Amino acid sequence: MLKKMTIVFMLLPLAACSIFSGPKTPADTGSQAANTNVQLGLAYLQSGDVQRAKQKLLLAEQQAPQATESQGAMGYFLESTGNSSEAEAYYRKAATLHAQSGAAQNNYGTFLCRSGRYAEADQHFLLALQDPSYLNTAQVYENAGLCAMQIPDASKARDYFTQSITQDPRRAVAWLELGWIDYQQKNYQPAQESFDHYMQLTKDPTSNALWLGVVLARALDNESVAGRYTLMLQTRFPNSDAYKALMRTKKLETQKKKKPLYY
Secondary structure, X not given: OOOOOOOOOOOOOHHHOOOOOOOOOOOOOOOHHHHHHHHHHHHHHHHOOHHHHHHHHHHHHHHOOOOHHHXXXXXXXHHHOOOHHHHHHHHHHHHHHOOXXXXXXXXXXXXXXXXXXXXXXXXXXXXXXXOOOOOOHHHHHHHHHHHHXXXXXXXXXXXXXXXXXXXXXXXXXXXXXXXXXXXXXOOHHHHHHHHHHHHHHOOOOOHHHHHHHHHHHHHOOOHHHHHHHHHHHHHHOOOOHHHHHHHHHHHHHHHHHHOOOOO
């Protein structure tokens, strides 16, 4: 979160959860039918059919009550529908039953971070990274970085984001956050390079990303680029906090220029 600005730069989204754990073992697989119902339940949830989503996920839990997938999916469903306390019970159960599962630990970590329990979340992200069979470690590092930004601990966040893009250079959010950290520390050229990576990786930059593009371009005295990103921000997100903050800044700069000099 920005220190004294009204913009929230990036929060850990529910999409950061990874329900499926990758390679299966007999102790963690559950039934194929349960996995199918998990997939169907999540698809129904995404389409807004909450009732059918719940039916499929409850069925998956009955078919494989100890499986990481069914526990994580039900936790995700409950959190998505506003039942945070019940959701935590499922995330915690999955992380306890499958202490070696990267997916279970990552899911619980993201939940804890969204709940503001940053130190606990960090512990579970580190546990997730210890699973040699877990394929989404770049995502875990990105999640851990986003959580560190909420503390805020820019140094720890930088380390995590750097690990994320080292493992997977396509992590757009990690590039964007590195750009923001460098901008905050007035390292404008490295910030611009990270921002350029982000823009190359995404077709739909967020309002806050465009805001960063504007202020970076201004810091580097590139008014044409600043104007281009300002126009994009105004066109795509005219009612966003980012655009309003940019207009307030512009207004203050104009007032300063008009302020009379006294001798």
